[in-house]
Amino acid sequence: MLKKYITALEWIPQYDKSHLRGDFSAGLIVAIMLIPQGMAYAMLAGLPPVIGLYAATVPLLIYALFGTSRHLAVGPVAVVSLLVLSGVSTIAEPGTSEYIAYVLLLMLMVGVIQFLMGVLRLGFLVNFLSHAVISAFTSAAAIIIGLSQLKHLIGVKLEADKNVFMILYESVARIQEINPITFGIGISGILILIVMKKYLPKIPAPLVVVGLSIMIVQFLQLNQSGVSIVGHVPEGLPGLSIPAVTIDGLIKLLPVALTISFIGFMESIAMAKAIAAKEKYKVDPNKELIGLGLANVGGSFFSGYPVTGGFSRSAVNYQSGAKTPLASLITAVLILLTLLFFTGFFYYLPNAVLAAIIMVAVYNLIDVKEAKHLFQIRSLDGWTWVITFIGTLAIGVEQGILIGVIFSLLVYLWKSAYPHMAELGFLEEEKVYRNIKRFPEAKVNPKVMIYRIDSDLFFANMTFLEDKLCDKIQDKPDTKWIVLDFSGVNGIDAVSIHALEEMMESCGRGEIGFLFAGVKGPVRDLLNRAHWEEKYGDNYKYLTIEHALRVIEEGDDHGRHDVKGKK
Incomplete structure (x- = not known):
């Protein structure tokens, strides 16, 4: 001792x-x-x-x-x-x-x-x-x-x-x-x-x-x-x-x-x-x-x-x-x-x-x-x-x-309140999804908007996230699906989960489907406690962006849109 x-x-x-x-x-x-x-x-x-x-x-x-x-x-x-x-x-x-x-x-x-x-x-x-x-x-x-x-x-x-x-x-x-x-x-x-x-x-x-x-x-x-x-x-x-x-x-x-x-x-x-x-x-x-x-x-x-x-x-x-x-x-x-x-x-x-x-x-x-x-x-x-x-x-x-x-x-809080977000496009040769601002040649589907969030989500930055997505939806009226890449989200609080639910209702107006890809275990555990499985089924369980897009394609091919909204 x-x-x-x-x-x-x-x-x-x-x-x-x-x-x-x-x-x-x-x-x-x-x-x-x-x-x-x-x-x-x-x-x-x-x-x-x-x-x-x-x-x-x-x-x-x-x-x-x-x-x-x-x-x-x-x-x-x-x-x-x-x-x-x-x-x-x-x-x-x-x-x-x-x-x-x-x-x-x-x-x-x-x-x-x-x-x-x-x-x-x-x-x-x-x-x-x-x-x-x-x-x-x-x-x-x-x-x-x-x-x-x-x-x-x-x-x-x-x-x-x-x-x-x-x-x-x-x-x-x-x-x-x-x-x-x-x-x-x-x-x-x-x-x-x-x-x-x-x-x-x-x-x-x-x-x-x-x-x-x-x-x-x-x-x-x-x-x-x-x-x-x-x-x-x-x-x-x-x-x-x-x-x-x-x-x-x-x-x-x-x-x-x-x-x-x-x-x-x-x-x-x-x-x-x-x-x-x-x-x-x-x-x-x-x-x-x-x-x-x-x-x-x-x-x-x-x-x-x-x-x-x-x-x-x-x-x-x-x-x-x-x-x-x-x-x-x-x-x-x-x-x-x-x-x-x-x-x-x-x-x-x-x-x-x-x-x-x-x-x-x-x-x-x-x-x-x-x-x-x-x-x-x-x-x-x-x-x-x-x-x-x-x-x-x-x-x-x-x-x-x-x-x-x-x-x-204060600098840290400011940075946290305005997290980095990137709209992604597909690079065919490399077969990866990357920020379209850094890779203008990346291909984008006009009906599907893919967004990567590179920050933890908490009460102070959810308004910024909501405003950013809603503005993008208005700029792209043909959008039918939004895939949120959560691979950069390591943590989330209860307020943010509630805000996400409201955002899907207000921004999507019930006409746009929201899918979540790359959600990490600790974040997924919190979403489970918020009864997301009952509310949204498997919409937040897609392992990769490709997985979520494949589900969208299969749904469109069969005329099914049950991945939108609540179940």
């Missing part, structure tokens, strides 16, 4: 010692990458940098025990950090003890929501976040994140901190106040990160930039020239923290907790599945929710903030030779050692460098190519991207993704 949930009970007893070298190497490299990133992302979330290190310890240990991905690197990520800031800063001042208390409660809520979703097998709910919405939201969030760090990069405390347009306006208006030394450090950091990533990808650029900047600031005492530094970073292991659970706090934080739960899981499962496909093993979405949920629940009791699997760190973990979750355990242990013995090293770390690390990290999240690709394939998906992107930038991150989800669902 325990093995069902604690995946570590499966991989630890069977651990192959030959994997140790790869796991240790990957764990070390990810730790080196995560230490500056964790501090930077905590600053982005409006938290003391050390909380970013706390969030990179206990959650990693817990996920390694319960997660199903062998390569996912869990920890603080940029988008979730921004969501934390945007959600909690509306009810408390960032950096205050009240703010931190709300963040701990938020982490607990995120963990409980994800855990319950996993236990109840609700992982499918994330499918309602379309790829277009996620891509646009991530791209807009990356821009917001980058610009939110502008104040640290230029050394000016900007009043505007959420609206990107106001941030840009205020930055330009206060250009004379820019601290040239701070700006120089930040720009130099960005350039070094970009150059090293391109030409020296195996060397951990963030750690190099952090080390160089600390030495320069300390040696030249630039902190006395207005350069903002991290300052004292508490030494020691993360202390036990009990989230303050209140009804008021739960209500205020619920929207952002749900958003982080979904977005965090989407980012995590996408990367986990991508790597699992390459390595040919299976990732269980519901168990992933349980693993991430418990990681967040555990982290909330050890002074962390919401975590999930990161794209870049997971890729580095995989490329560095990780074979099992032991790599994550090693990462967590190394960060714990850093907290115990090396936090004093970060005293002179300039905030401009942390801002540079964030800016370079999120730049690759901006995916305009995806918008172009979506427009090339289907414009509605492209417009979903654009509306989500603009909504996120102009209104806010939580509201932006909600706008995207609502718009994508």
Whole structure:
């Protein structure tokens, strides 16, 4: 029973010692990458940098025990950090003890929501976040994140901190106040990160930039020239923290907790599945929710903030030779050692460098190519991207993704309300029935109209179907028979069945016979329950279009028209 949930009970007893070298190497490299990133992302979330290190310890240990991905690197990520800031800063001042208390409660809520979703097998709910919405939201969030760090990069405390347009306006208006030394450090950091990533990808650029900047600031005492530094970073292991659970706090934080739960899981499962496909093993979405949920629940009791699997760190973990979750355990242990013995090293770390690390990290999240690709394939998906992107930038991150989800669902409902229908004709050479608009050479019998419906039928699209057929009947007064090809109908509701009966009466006026071909078993079962066999005999049981047409021909040859109307 325990093995069902604690995946570590499966991989630890069977651990192959030959994997140790790869796991240790990957764990070390990810730790080196995560230490500056964790501090930077905590600053982005409006938290003391050390909380970013706390969030990179206990959650990693817990996920390694319960997660199903062998390569996912869990920890603080940029988008979730921004969501934390945007959600909690509306009810408390960032950096205050009240703010931190709300963040701990938020982490607990995120963990409980994800855990319950996993236990109840609700992982499918994330499918309602379309790829277009996620891509646009991530791209807009990356821009917001980058610009939110502008104040640290230029050394000016900007009043505007959420609206990107106001941030840009205020930055330009206060250009004379820019601290040239701070700006120089930040720009130099960005350039070094970009150059090293391109030409020296195996060397951990963030750690190099952090080390160089600390030495320069300390040696030249630039902190006395207005350069903002991290300052004292508490030494020691993360202390036990009990989230303050209140009804008021739960209500205020619920929207952002749900958003982080979904977005965090989407980012995590996408990367986990991508790597699992390459390595040919299976990732269980519901168990992933349980693993991430418990990681967040555990982290909330050890002074962390919401975590999930990161794209870049997971890729580095995989490329560095990780074979099992032991790599994550090693990462967590190394960060714990850093907290115990090396936090004093970060005293002179300039905030401009942390801002540079964030800016370079999120730049690759901006995916305009995806918008172009979506427009090339289907414009509605492209417009979903654009509306989500603009909504996120102009209104806010939580509201932006909600706008995207609502718009994508409206597009789906619109498409469902106006299903694709095709009048079919016969291609003699190929001996198949095809859409006469795409195959004008297809032959049509003026007395028999064949229509294929390529959608499930439900109350919202029956009016469209009825109007379409009735209009066609008026355009073709010689029509005596209508054959409806139901091979594309996978589902139907009770209202639609009743509407079909009324349509056959109103459109056919008792003079036109309706036959149904290719009705699938589940749909036919519902028609049987509606007593269609008593009402229409075998009219809805024809296996193919040819079968229905043969019955029409035989009826005409013998002067029989009992296939029309009710029996």
